[in-house]
Amino acid sequence: MFTGIIESLATVTHLEKEQDNLHISIKSNITSELKIDQSVAHNGVCLTVVKINGDEYTVTAINETLAKTSLNTLQVGDEVNIERAMKLGDRLDGHIVQGHVDQTAICTDIKNAEGSWYFSFEYDASLNNLTIEKGSITVNGTSLTVINSGKNTFSVAIIPYTYENTNFKNFKKGTKVNLEFDVLGKYVAKLMQKD
Structure with missing residues (x-):
């Protein structure tokens, strides 16, 4: 669950197609606080961190996600809105957001x-x-x-x-x-x- 309060802007550094999947590498000022298997919303799309390398991390979008979101239009250098999942007990400053784009x-x-x-x-x-x-x-x-x-x-x-x-x-x-x-x-x- 997310709140819709954007935590940071991040920059797409690399895009790699693998069959129907797209691996998206992102440079962010919060990468050092992330861990593998963590959920992060990218332009509102909840994706799982699969790799961390220095100040960059990688997430993977499957074909279903690419077909229903704007992630398939990303290019290297694009800025994306990112937000980590909310912590239990935090204020809900935005509204209840699932990270599931409609x-x-x-x-x-x-x-x-x-x-x-x-x-x-x-x-x-x-x-x-x-x-x-x-x-x-x-x-x-x-x-x-x-x-x-x-x-x-x-x-x-x-x-x-x-x-x-x-x-x-x-x-x-x-x-x-x-x-x-x-x-x-x-x-x-x-x-x-x-x-």
């Missing part, structure tokens, strides 16, 4: 609001995920509050701290991102679908 979305608009930014996204509504006004959403692992909720669109407001300390600062129109919808909302939506 689907991707495309950034459709970015507006500078004199000290903050509004980012708008569009996603495939046929997958039956939904947002609600003032509800929670995770974009690339970042816990945020939904504004301007539509059938397959929503926006979020980003403060300067979040902008500077996450990969939001690298987004452009057309950037593909990972979405994890609110877990409580997903259960409610599933119950409402039952006849």
